[in-house]
Amino acid sequence: MVPMIIFGLSSLVTLGAALAVVTNKNILxxxxxxxxxxxxxxxxxxxxxxxxxxxxxxxxxxxAIAILIVFAIMLTRRLYSEDLIQRNAQWIWSALGAAVFFLxxxxxxxxxxxxxxxxxxxxxxxxxxxxxxxxxxxxxxEIASVLLLAxxxxxxxxxxxxx
Amino acid sequence: xxxxxxxxxxxIKNLLLSWDVSESVVQLTLxxxxxxxxxxxxxxxxxxxxxxxxxxxxxxQDRFGPNRAGPYGIFQSFADIIKIFxxxxxxxSGAEKGLFNIAPVMAMASVLAIWAVFPFAINVxxxxxxxxxxxxxxxxxxxxxxxxxxxxxxxNRYALLGxxxxxxxxxxxxxxMVVSLLVPVVLAHxxxxxxxxxxxxxxxxxxxxxxxxxxxxxxxxxxxxxxFDLLEAESELVxxxxxEYSGMxxxxxxxxxxxxxxTVGALIxxxxxxxxxGPLAVRWPILGVVYFYGKSLFIYLVISWIRLSLxxxxxxxxxxxxxxxxxxxxxxxxxxxxxxxxxxxxFDLARWIYVLVMFFINIIILWAALIIAEKNEKSVEREKFxxxxxxxxxxxxxx
Numbered sequence: 001m002v003p004m005i006i007f008g009l010s011s012l013v014t015l016g017a018a019l020a021v022v023t024n025k026n027i028l029x030x031x032x033x034x035x036x037x038x039x040x041x042x043x044x045x046x047x048x049x050x051x052x053x054x055x056x057x058x059x060x061x062x063x064a065i066a067i068l069i070v071f072a073i074m075l076t077r078r079l080y081s082e083d084l085i086q087r088n089a090q091w092i093w094s095a096l097g098a099a100v101f102f103l104x105x106x107x108x109x110x111x112x113x114x115x116x117x118x119x120x121x122x123x124x125x126x127x128x129x130x131x132x133x134x135x136x137x138x139x140x141x142e143i144a145s146v147l148l149l150a151x152x153x154x155x156x157x158x159x160x161x162x163x
Numbered sequence: 164x165x166x167x168x169x170x171x172x173x174x175i176k177n178l179l180l181s182w183d184v185s186e187s188v189v190q191l192t193l194x195x196x197x198x199x200x201x202x203x204x205x206x207x208x209x210x211x212x213x214x215x216x217x218x219x220x221x222x223x224q225d226r227f228g229p230n231r232a233g234p235y236g237i238f239q240s241f242a243d244i245i246k247i248f249x250x251x252x253x254x255x256s257g258a259e260k261g262l263f264n265i266a267p268v269m270a271m272a273s274v275l276a277i278w279a280v281f282p283f284a285i286n287v288x289x290x291x292x293x294x295x296x297x298x299x300x301x302x303x304x305x306x307x308x309x310x311x312x313x314x315x316x317x318x319n320r321y322a323l324l325g326x327x328x329x330x331x332x333x334x335x336x337x338x339x340m341v342v343s344l345l346v347p348v349v350l351a352h353x354x355x356x357x358x359x360x361x362x363x364x365x366x367x368x369x370x371x372x373x374x375x376x377x378x379x380x381x382x383x384x385x386x387x388x389x390x391f392d393l394l395e396a397e398s399e400l401v402x403x404x405x406x407e408y409s410g411m412x413x414x415x416x417x418x419x420x421x422x423x424x425x426t427v428g429a430l431i432x433x434x435x436x437x438x439x440x441g442p443l444a445v446r447w448p449i450l451g452v453v454y455f456y457g458k459s460l461f462i463y464l465v466i467s468w469i470r471l472s473l474x475x476x477x478x479x480x481x482x483x484x485x486x487x488x489x490x491x492x493x494x495x496x497x498x499x500x501x502x503x504x505x506x507x508x509x510f511d512l513a514r515w516i517y518v519l520v521m522f523f524i525n526i527i528i529l530w531a532a533l534i535i536a537e538k539n540e541k542s543v544e545r546e547k548f549x550x551x552x553x554x555x556x557x558x559x560x561x562x
Contacts, residue, residue, distance in 0.1 A: 002187055028315065032262065035308060055297040063304030067330065070311050074323065126293045126354060 007047055014040030025086065028073050035066045049121045052129060167449045168287050172197075197289060201278050208456075209421045214240045216421070216467050223471045250410035255318055258407070262316035266309045267408065267415035273305035274422045281429060282357040284439045284451030295356035296348055299430065300341050303385070306419075307333050310404050313416075317407035325403030329394045332481065333385060339489035340381040342497055346374035347434045349501050350521070360438030368435040370518055371500065373525035375435040377493045382427040383466060384485070388420060390473040393481060428462035429455070436462070487539065492532045499524050 017037035024030045038061045045054035122128060133141045172193060179189045214229065214237060221228025229236030254263060280295045282288045292298055307330055314326020348354050350370055351362035368375045384391040395403030405416045432438055436458050439451030476484070503524055507517050 002191065029259075029262075032312070051292055051294045052297070055294045055301045058304060059297060059301035062308065063301060067304070067307055067311065067334070070308070070315075071327070071330065074311070074315055074327065124293050 003047055007044065010040045010043040010047070012040075013037075014044065028070065031066065031069045031073055034069070035062055038062050038066065050125070052126045166286070166447075168284070168452070169448070198279065201289065202275055205275060205278060205422055205425070206418070208425060208460075209418055210240045210244070212425060212460075212463065213243075213421055215464075219464065219467055220471050223468070244414075247411055247414040252412060253407075253409045255407045257318040259316035259318070262312045263407075264412070266313035266316060267412045267419075269305055269309035269312065270419045271415050271422070273302055273309060274419050274426055276302045276305070277426050277430075280356055281433065281455075282360050282438055283455050284448035285445055286448055287452060288357055291355060291357050293353075293355050296344055296354045296359075299356075300337075300344065303337070306423075313408070314404040317404075319407050321401035322404050322406040325395060325401065325406065329387060329404055332391070332394060333387070335482075335485050336381045336384040336489075339377050339485065339493045340385060342490070342493040343374040343377040343381065344434060345497055346371045346500050349497070349504055356433055356438075360433055360440060363437040363440060364514070365518065366435060366437040370521040371435070371496075371525055372522065373492065373496050373529045374500075375431065376529070377489050377496070378434070379427075379431060379466070381485075381489055382430065383469070384481075386420065386424050386427060386466075388424065389470045390476045391481065393475055393478055396475060424466060425459060425463050428459040428466065431462045432458040488532065488536055492528065495532075496525065496528050499528060 014037050017033045017040060020033040021030045021037060024033060038057060042054045042057040045051075045057060175196070176189055176193060179192060180186075184192075217239070218228040218235065229239035232238040232242045254260060277299055279289045280292055280298050282291070310326050310329050310333070314322045314324075314329075317323070347359050347367050350367060351359040353359060353362070387394055395405075405413055408416060432455060438458075439448075439455040441450065441454040444451035444454055500521065503520055507520065
């Protein structure tokens with residue numbers, strides 16, 4: 001009973017905040033609503049007994065990405081004015097595209113054959129995750145690391161002041 | 164009697180169960196009671212600590228400190244609390260009311276939330292999550308967000324500038340803090356705080372003194388008080404992100420700062436000083452709680468002592484200390500400790516050899532880093548940032 005209530009509340013928060021992100025006129029408010037939405041998603045991960053994903057969600061999305069977004073908005077002049085135009089002539093096509101994408105996603109989620117495990121979720125998932133990442137999936141893991149490192153170096157190179 | 168906390172817990176549980184309250188509601192009630200208790204203890208400690216720190220500051224800086232309200236000024240904090248509660252809330256015109264009011268609450272909550280995972284004794288743990296270390300790091304993000312909120316919603320350029328200044332420093336000092344936290348994780352082979360505490364034979368400050376040092380320095384920067392208070396140096400620039408706050412809203416930032424310092428003391432205790440462990444702590448868990456708070460208090464006072472003895476750090480020195488010293492040193496230390504741990508696990512060596520090797524790895528890295536840093540400082544910094552003494556003896560002024 002209690003998990004169901006918590007699930008209802010967190011999905012309400014997630015969806016409500018996400019709606020506020022796209023409808024809000026003030027872009028900085030949108031950024032803070034995005035944070036609220038991330039919190040909702042993190043609490044759903046906790047309910048799914050995936051504490052590692054939940055904590056990483058908070059750490060990466062709130063601790064890094066949200067702060068970066070807020071910083072960028074704060075330092076850009078006149079971006080958070082009230083008379084911001086929220087849509088242009090193409091809004092109907094993008095709405096259509098988004099609706100189709102949502103339907104496809106919904107259909108996939110609904111029709112997919114989700115594997116169900118009978119036994120309980122192991123208590124210590126993070127150790128298993130670490131062992132898998134560094135044995136079975138070591139190549140994809142390392143490739144992802146190198147890719148991120150390359151992106152980091154590239155970002156610094158682009159952002160560097162020209163001599 | 165020895166296991167006082169669980170005794171009370173069981174008593175309340177049985178009492179509620181005898182009143183025909185359902186199991187899950189009882190569980191919820193107990194958890195709520197526990198968290199309220201932890202928060203109240205935090206606040207009471209902070210009230211006392213503010214007085215202790217002000218008195219200590221007076222002692223170190225050769226003055227009296229608070230000495231009017233009650234013997235030795237012991238009621239000064241209570242007088243301050245009453246004053247701050249009765250003060251007027253001023254919201255600047257054009258401020259974002261919602262964000263302006265949420266920010267101090269969030270600053271406080273981000274510090275308090277860390278206490279949820281602390282092991283207070285062998286069987287007194289709030290939430291013994293497997294990702295404890297990551298949780299501690301992740302929750303801190305809300306504090307940074309609160310600073311951004313406060314700075315932006317005040318509708319004051321000085322507050323906004325102060326916020327971006329603070330956040331820039333907090334984010335950069337988070338890197339060495341997190342990396343040095345990973346060393347105890349490597350040593351204990353776990354991210355669970357209770358396992359890290361129980362694995363500490365001997366305390367990790369002897370196995371990883373360098374990480375303890377880096378963690379202490381970078382957490383002191385995270386607290387944002389002296390010597391890292393260049394962000395809100397009252398005498399040099401307008402007070403930083405909380406310029407526009409008054410009354411209890413300012414008080415919440417203030418208390419959050421003190422509480423953060425005590426929390427850092429608790430974190431150092433857990434990761435490097437063995438947490439609740441101590442003589443007889445396993446048999447009498449209540450002793451573990453006492454040890455935990457005692458050690459945290461001791462670290463708190465040591466940090467205060469360092470803070471009160473050092474002058475404010477200059478901004479270029481602050482950046483150099485982080486990017487040129489703490490970050491490389493903590494990364495090299497982490498890699499060295501991880502490799503040494505793996506190799507020694509293969510050979511199955513005695514515990515004392517393991518401890519000695521770890522200790523010497525840390526010391527050698529620190530020693531090498533200090534030599535390199537000194538060389539760099541001599542060759543580069545002197546040309547780039549020449550010292551400009553304000554008072555020069557007559558006849559020696561340079562043109």
